[in-house]
Amino acid sequence: SQKIEQNSEALNIQEGKTATLTCNYTNYSPAYLQWYRQDPGRGPVFLLLIRENEKEKRKERLKVTFDTTLKQSLFHITASQPADSATYLCALYDYKLSFGAGTTVTVRA
Amino acid sequence: DSGVTQTPKHLITATGQRVTLRCSPRSGDLSVYWYQQSLDQGLQFLIQYYNGEERAKGNILERFSAQQFPDLHSELNLSSLELGDSALYFCASSVKQGEAGNTIYFGEGSWLTVV
Numbered sequence: 001s002q003k004i005e006q007n008s009e010a011l012n013i014q015e016g017k018t019a020t021l022t023c024n025y026t027n028y029s030p031a032y033l034q035w036y037r038q039d040p041g042r043g044p045v046f047l048l049l050i051r052e053n054e055k056e057k058r059k060e061r062l063k064v065t066f067d068t069t070l071k072q073s074l075f076h077i078t079a080s081q082p083a084d085s086a087t088y089l090c091a092l093y094d095y096k097l098s099f100g101a102g103t104t105v106t107v108r109a
Numbered sequence: 110d111s112g113v114t115q116t117p118k119h120l121i122t123a124t125g126q127r128v129t130l131r132c133s134p135r136s137g138d139l140s141v142y143w144y145q146q147s148l149d150q151g152l153q154f155l156i157q158y159y160n161g162e163e164r165a166k167g168n169i170l171e172r173f174s175a176q177q178f179p180d181l182h183s184e185l186n187l188s189s190l191e192l193g194d195s196a197l198y199f200c201a202s203s204v205k206q207g208e209a210g211n212t213i214y215f216g217e218g219s220w221l222t223v224v
Contacts, residue, residue: 043111043199044215045215093211096165099151099154
């Protein structure tokens, strides 16, 4: 069956450090992978999209890598800030957009 | 503000009852998606419509149904409600039929509590 697995544990980091989140998938052949941010009780918000032929994508302090051989994407938040505290969701598209369970990041001041 | 509007924001109802959740997509968006999010299940895809027609279906219960109207707004109907249906229901929209890589925009959700 298809699975999207993200870091199961919450991530607590010090302000200024880099947070690295992992998204692994099985039985998908996605052409694209997306990352979303979700704050408590709010709808997910799109952050980044990376295509299968792209190894890395950056947007401000965010960086995403995509390794189709390993079936893995890494999501980095550099120079983290308390405002980055949220749950981050990985999403893959086949005939529908399916989400991982998310990783909750807490950045300590 | 994503531009996707959902009503009601909160709803409390009894088991066995029926409710209707409403969604207005972003202006110009043709596709509407419904997701259910509960604490133990994460974000689960229910169903997608494109320009009034059903395009994709997830693990939507038979007690649930949805439709998209000519003005592109959508409704999700939940009937014979059970305690386990308590969740946050999201509507999302996008411009094109859910092509890979297309960004979808989520509303703020409708909190349903079944008591």
